[in-house]
Amino acid sequence: xxxxxxxxxxxxxxxxxxxxxxxxxxxxxxxxxxxxxxxxxxxxxxxxxxxxxxxxxxxxxxxxxxxxxxxxxxxxxxxx
Amino acid sequence: xxxxxxxxxxxxxxxxxxxxxxxxxxxxxxxxxxxxxxxxxxxxxxxxxxxxxxxxxxxxxxxxxxxxxxxxxxxxxxxxxxxxxxxxxxxxxxxxxxxxxxxxxxxxxxxxxxxxxxxxxxxxxxxxxxxxxxxxxxxxxxxxxxxxxxxxxxxxxxxxxxxxxxxxxxxxxxxxxxxxxxxxxxxxxxxxxxxxxxxxxxxxxxxxxxxxxxxxxxxxxxxxxxxxxxxxxxxxxxxxxxxxxxxxxxxxxxxxxxxxxxxxxxxxxxxxxxxxxxxxxxxxxxxxxxxxxxxxxxxxxxxxxxxxxxxxxxxxxxxxxxxxxxxxxxxxxxxxxxxxxxxxxxxxxxxxxxxxxxxxxxxxxxxxxxxxxxxxxxxxxxxxxxxxxxxxxxxxxxxxxxxxxxxxxxxxxxxxxxxxxxxxxxxxxxxxxxxxxxxxxxxxxxxxxxxxxxxxxxxxxxxxxxxxxxxxxxxxxxxxxxxxxxxxxxxxxxxxxxxxxxxxxxxxxxxxxxxxxxxxxxxxxxxxxxxxxxxxxxxxxxxxxxxxxxxxxxxxxxxxxxxxxxxxxxxxxxxxxxxxxxxxxxxxxxxxx
Numbered sequence: 263x264x265x266x267x268x269x270x271x272x273x274x275x276x277x278x279x280x281x282x283x284x285x286x287x288x289x290x291x292x293x294x295x296x297x298x299x300x301x302x303x304x305x306x307x308x309x310x311x312x313x314x315x316x317x318x319x320x321x322x323x324x325x326x327x328x329x330x331x332x333x334x335x336x337x338x339x340x341x342x
Numbered sequence: 343x344x345x346x347x348x349x350x351x352x353x354x355x356x357x358x359x360x361x362x363x364x365x366x367x368x369x370x371x372x373x374x375x376x377x378x379x380x381x382x383x384x385x386x387x388x389x390x391x392x393x394x395x396x397x398x399x400x401x402x403x404x405x406x407x408x409x410x411x412x413x414x415x416x417x418x419x420x421x422x423x424x425x426x427x428x429x430x431x432x433x434x435x436x437x438x439x440x441x442x443x444x445x446x447x448x449x450x451x452x453x454x455x456x457x458x459x460x461x462x463x464x465x466x467x468x469x470x471x472x473x474x475x476x477x478x479x480x481x482x483x484x485x486x487x488x489x490x491x492x493x494x495x496x497x498x499x500x501x502x503x504x505x506x507x508x509x510x511x512x513x514x515x516x517x518x519x520x521x522x523x524x525x526x527x528x529x530x531x532x533x534x535x536x537x538x539x540x541x542x543x544x545x546x547x548x549x550x551x552x553x554x555x556x557x558x559x560x561x562x563x564x565x566x567x568x569x570x571x572x573x574x575x576x577x578x579x580x581x582x583x584x585x586x587x588x589x590x591x592x593x594x595x596x597x598x599x600x601x602x603x604x605x606x607x608x609x610x611x612x613x614x615x616x617x618x619x620x621x622x623x624x625x626x627x628x629x630x631x632x633x634x635x636x637x638x639x640x641x642x643x644x645x646x647x648x649x650x651x652x653x654x655x656x657x658x659x660x661x662x663x664x665x666x667x668x669x670x671x672x673x674x675x676x677x678x679x680x681x682x683x684x685x686x687x688x689x690x691x692x693x694x695x696x697x698x699x700x701x702x703x704x705x706x707x708x709x710x711x712x713x714x715x716x717x718x719x720x721x722x723x724x725x726x727x728x729x730x731x732x733x734x735x736x737x738x739x740x741x742x743x744x745x746x747x748x749x750x751x752x753x754x755x756x757x758x759x760x761x762x763x764x765x766x767x768x769x770x771x772x773x774x775x776x777x778x779x780x781x782x783x784x785x786x787x788x789x790x791x792x793x794x795x796x797x798x799x800x801x802x803x804x805x806x807x808x809x810x811x812x813x814x815x816x817x818x819x820x821x822x823x824x825x826x827x828x829x830x831x832x833x834x835x836x837x838x839x840x841x842x843x844x845x846x847x848x849x850x851x852x853x854x855x856x857x858x859x860x861x862x863x864x865x866x867x868x869x870x871x872x873x874x875x876x877x878x879x880x881x882x883x884x885x886x887x888x889x890x891x892x893x894x895x896x897x898x899x900x901x902x903x904x905x906x907x908x909x910x911x912x913x914x915x916x917x918x919x920x921x922x923x924x925x926x927x928x929x930x931x932x933x934x935x
Contacts, residue, residue, distance in 0.1 A: 281361035302388045305553045306357050313354055321552055
């Protein structure tokens with residue numbers, strides 16, 4: 263999977279989980295940018311990400327994640 | 343009803359689509375019953391509430407939640423916060439898990455020490471239940487404990503007194519003992535739910551350490567579904583019976599084509615065995631007081647012949663109404679519902695043919711038609727839907743089939759009379775009226791939650807509320823039993839009046855539809871008037887609040903001689919009637935004792 267393909271899938275997940283079809287994400291997107299993205303929804307978002315990409319993150323990595331760019335890098339690292 | 347929320351559902355999809363689902367549910371449901379539910383958690387509960395909300399909305403209940411702060415179940419249980427007190431919960435759900443066990447036995451502890459640890463752990467919970475019951479008098483739902491995901495001693499964890507599994511099992515048993523002696527206290531069996539989900543998946547240390555969820559987030563829909571089932575059962579939103587297809591549903595093959603000897607049922611081969619198991623499963627429902635009926639595209643004689651198969655577990659006698667004809671199934675279901683006087687939506691339609699299921703679901707709103715596939719899976723698909731979740735089992739429940747049968751006998755007697763009065767006389771009816779008796783409290787509460795049609799105010803009450811009202815001097819309470827030559831109908835009518843000086847406000851008046859047109863409401867009125875006069879009441883006030891289901895009684899108070907005082911935009915009506923010693927009895931056919 264390329265970075266672009268991951269973004270494509272990830273955008274879908276964001277739109278579903280936050281029920282907002284206008285969401286666009288990029289490397290710099292953080293929870294500040296999406297109103298519904300609070301700590302509760304973060305749980306559901308991460309569940310969906312891990313299940314969809316069939317990856318399991320390490321707890322430390324997730325805690326260090328600063329933005330969507332980090333998330334995509336993490337997904338790609340785990341998949342390879 | 344949204345199919346995505348019925349078993350088999352995909353928990354992950356539900357979590358992902360919860361906002362869309364909630365929107366759809368709020369748009370499609372009217373007449374939602376609002377309930378205040380406090381969730382006291384031993385771990386994170388946010389997702390549990392969100393999932394419960396979806397499943398409850400799908401059953402016509404709109405929950406309002408109070409959530410305790412993280413892991414505050416014990417503090418809130420013993421010393422409820424001001425916020426919880428003001429919230430006035432109708433249901434409290436104590437969502438604890440084995441993560442909340444404070445102390446397990448140590449490997450070197452002596453038996454007496456192990457007993458102490460067990461008693462201490464149990465005492466913590468019992469003190470919460472007693473405190474909550476005393477402070478709120480509401481229904482309590484308590485999780486039991488799920489089994490752990492590792493076993494230090496291996497298999498001996500189950501049998502040795504130091505074993506975690508042994509300890510949790512004994513603690514669970516103590517919870518059940520409390521439950522058996524306490525009304526309004528329900529166990530949510532997460533021990534089963536976690537095993538059913540798969541213990542390996544249920545426990546997800548990642549979700550616990552990251553988010554403090556005591557179970558895999560993906561398992562939460564399964565848990566919430568079960569809690570919602572308990573709540574819907576408490577409020578009488580259970581299904582009442584089955585309408586079953588025959589060919590390839592109760593037996594393998596087509597009796598009209600294959601003949602009785604050709605259908606598959608019984609121990610001789612694998613498919614037959616599976617159908618027998620399914621019939622046995624249905625028979626257990628009948629024993630529990632649920633109603634079995636048949637809607638089958640067959641000639642009646644073939645249908646009956648099939649049920650006479652020597653290996654058939656169910657016989658014609660087990661069914662209330664058998665419709666074996668070539669009419670559309672939705673028509674047959676409506677007719678069955680009419681004959682036994684229940685709402686079509688309270689039936690579960692079981693048919694192997696997806697086209698029939700589709701037709702029935704399209705034409706009968708809110709009826710359930712589980713998506714069964716192969717016979718070996720029928721039981722699981724139906725059972726996991728929790729249509730008949732039990733929260734109490736009254737004697738009347740177990741006699742219900744008998745009572746409906748007697749009703750069918752009464753109907754055939756009715757047809758032999760030309761004068762309805764003669765028919766009523768021939769029934770030799772005896773009515774027994776009285777104030778709420780402790781013996782009948784659970785049946786009375788059950789009736790307030792189940793009766794929809796002959797129900798003037800549709801006021802729902804828990805066992806606790808009925809108990810309180812029965813001891814409250816301001817209330818004039820009436821419950822009535824009806825007995826006739828065919829049998830005892832049990833408690834069939836309930837009235838609750840609140841006295842204010844010389845006025846009695848009738849807060850609730852309901853009657854079971856199975857005694858409709860028997861003069862029972864007239865006899866009840868006579869009794870109510872007598873009780874009121876004895877307490878110096880001079881005026882009765884009646885209230886009618888329309889719902890989607892109670893139009894049957896829209897003119898009830900007028901028929902009883904009341905005069906309408908007011909009506910608001912919602913159609914709520916207020917009536918009054920002045921009463922004195924000159925009141926003339928309205929009932930002519932029931933002997934009141």
